[in-house]
Amino acid sequence: MAEKRRVAILGSTGSVGTQTIDLIAREPETYQVVALTAHRNVQRLAEQAYALRPELVVIADESQYGEMKEAVAGLKVEVAAGAAAVVEAAQRESDWVMAAIVGAAGLPSTIAAAKRGAKLAFANKETLVCAGPLMMDLVVKHNCTLLPVDSEHNAIYQVFDEKHREGISHLIITASGGPFRTLTREQMAVVTPEQAGKHPVWNMGAKISIDSASLMNKALEVIEAAFLFQMPSEKIEVLMHPQSVIHSMVAYKDGSTLAQLGTPDMRIPIGYCLAWPERMETPAAKLDLAKIGSLTFEAPDPVKFPTLRLGREAMAMGGTAPAVLNAANEVAVQAFLDGHIGFLDIAAIIEETLAHVGAAALTDLDVLAQADEAARRFAGERVDGRR
C-alpha cells in the first residue's frame, strides 16, 4: 500500500475495537485513523485519541459530551456526541470502516458506511441477521466490500471463490458445541446459568455463553452466512468441532473442501479485514497442529439442539422472521439468566414467538423495529406464563 489506508472505527473501546487498534498501532506507516466512536467509555476513547490522533471522536452517550470534550482538550480533534454523530463518523470520508458496535445500536452507522461504498469490516451481528436483505441491497447498489470479522464468516470469506461461485457446493460452519454438547436432553432441562458459561459474570459474556450452549449462535451464523454469501440456508451445514481450530469451510462441487484454520485469536480475522486484500503480521500464536495432536468432528444432534431448525425456519419464513428469532432469543436468554425459565424453555419460547408474531415484508428499519418490539413483547409474555 503506497498511501496510508484511512480508517474509521465505530465502537473503538469494545473488544473488537481495541483489538483493531492494537493491530493498527503496530503499523503506523500503513494506517491513518480518521474517526473513533465509543458508547460511553470516555477515558479509553481519550487514550485512543491521544495515541492515534484521529480527526473526529464521537461519544454516543450525549450526557458524556462535556467530559469527553475535556478529556481531549489537549488535542486538535473534533468532538461530537449522540447517535446521529456516530452515523456521521461512518459517513466521513475514509477507505475502511470497522463496524464493531454491539447490538441494534450499530445498525444505522453500519448502513451509513455501506451507503458510501466503503470497505466495511463488520462485527455487528444484527447487520445481517435482522437487516440482511436491506443491507445486501445496499452493498450491491453502492459496490461496498463487506468483510466479515466473525471468525466463522471470515474463514468462509477467505476460501470462498466469489468469481466462480457456481462451483461451490455448500458451506460448513463449525461449532465448538458449547458446554452442554455431551449432556442428554434430560440433563439439559435442569442446567443452571452458572453451568452454561465459565464466566457468566457480566451480561454480555453470559449471553454469548448461553447462545453457544444452545447452538443459537450457530443458527444466527447460518442466517448471516446465507445473506452474506447469498447461499440458500439448506446449503449451509453446521458441524461440531470442539477444538475450534478449523473456523469454517467451503465445499466445492469437484470434491475439494477449503478451510481456514488458526489459533482462537480474534486478531487473525480482524487483521485479515484490516489488510485485505493483502496480509499483515499479527501477534497471534502460530498454529501448531502437531502440538494440538487431534481435531474431532461430529454431527449436531437435532433433538438436543432445536435452535438450528428454528434458524432455518426463520430463513424460510423470510422478511422480519430472523429479527423475531433474534429478539425472542434475547428475551428468553435473559429470563434463563435471571432464573425465571429452564434452559430448554429458551428454544420453546423462540418457537412460540416465531409462530405467533410471524414474518412481515422487510421494507425498512421501522418495520424491523416493530417486529423486534412485537417479538420481545410476546416472548416476555411466554416467560411470564412460565414463572
Added chain:
Amino acid sequence: MAEKRRVAILGSTGSVGTQTIDLIAREPETYQVVALTAHRNVQRLAEQAYALRPELVVIADESQYGEMKEAVAGLKVEVAAGAAAVVEAAQRESDWVMAAIVGAAGLPSTIAAAKRGAKLAFANKETLVCAGPLMMDLVVKHNCTLLPVDSEHNAIYQVFDEKHREGISHLIITASGGPFRTLTREQMAVVTPEQAGKHPVWNMGAKISIDSASLMNKALEVIEAAFLFQMPSEKIEVLMHPQSVIHSMVAYKDGSTLAQLGTPDMRIPIGYCLAWPERMETPAAKLDLAKIGSLTFEAPDPVKFPTLRLGREAMAMGGTAPAVLNAANEVAVQAFLDGHIGFLDIAAIIEETLAHVGAAALTDLDVLAQADEAARRFAGERVDGRR
C-alpha cells in the same frame, strides 16, 4: 465455458490419464480431445480414440505402430509413433495439456507444452524435481499456467494467493507417514520389502510404497513445491497426518492457515486442473468429517526419516543435486526391493551419492542426463559394496 476446451492427454492409458478421460467423458459438451498418447497399450488407446475422436493418437513404442494403425483403422485419425511424435502431440494446438507420462520419458513433451504457453496440468514428478529451474524459466517466459495434479501440490495451489504472495508465511505438506511411522529405527533396520507396502506386486506400486515408507516422497514433494511455488525449502514444512484428509496447507503471516481437504480420490485434483479456474462435478465421494471423526497430526522424526534432511540438502546444493537425489533413490529402492540392501541403507546410499556426485549447474537436459547417469552408477556401486 462457451467454447469447448481443447485438450491433449500425454500418457492417456496410465492411472492419471484414464481418470482424466473418465472426467472428460462426463462432460462431452465442455471438452474436445485433440491428441492422446500412450506408451504401448494399443488396445486401450484405440478404445479411447473410438470414444473421444481425437485428431491424433501417438504410440510411443515405435514397434507398435502397425498394430496401432490397424486398431484405429475405422476412424478418421492421424496415427504416429515414437518419442518425437509424443513431443509433437504436446506441441499441437490445444488449450490444455495433461502431462501424465511417468518418469524421465515425460520430460521432453512436458517442456514442449510449456514452451507454447499451454495450460499445463502435470502429474510428472521429474518435471520439477529434476528440471525445476529449467522448467520454471520456460513457464515464466512463455506465460504457461502450470497446474499441479499431485494431491499435495494441488491442495497448496488451491489456497495459494499468488497475487499477494508476500503475505504467505510458509507451506505445510502433509504426509500419511507410511507403514513404518510407528516403528523405531532399530525395527526399521530389519523390515522386508513385503512389509513396506500392502501390494508390492508390481514395480511401480512397490517404488511408491517404499518412498512413502522412507518419506522420500515428501522430500521430493518439498523440492517440487519449492520450484512450483518459488518458495525457499526452509519455508516448506512436512507434517504427519495419517488420515490424509487435509492434503496440504498454506500459512499466512496474519495467522490464517488455509487448507484443502477431500476424500483420497485423484479425480478431485484432476478435475480441479481440468476445469480450472472453474469447477466441475466429479464422482468423488463427498467428504464427511463427522463420519471420519478425528484427524491427527504429529511432527516427523528427523532421526527416523533422514530423507527429509537429504531433500533439503539437495535443494541447498542446487543445480543437478535434486536429480542426483532422485536417481540415487531409484537405484537404492530397487536394490532394497531386490533384497540386496536393508531399508536404512536407502537413505545412507542417497547421502553418499549426493556427497560424491555433487551438483553441476543445470544448463540443459544433457547436463541433467549426465548427472542422472553418474548418480545411478555411483549408487549402484554403493549397493554392490553392501551385497
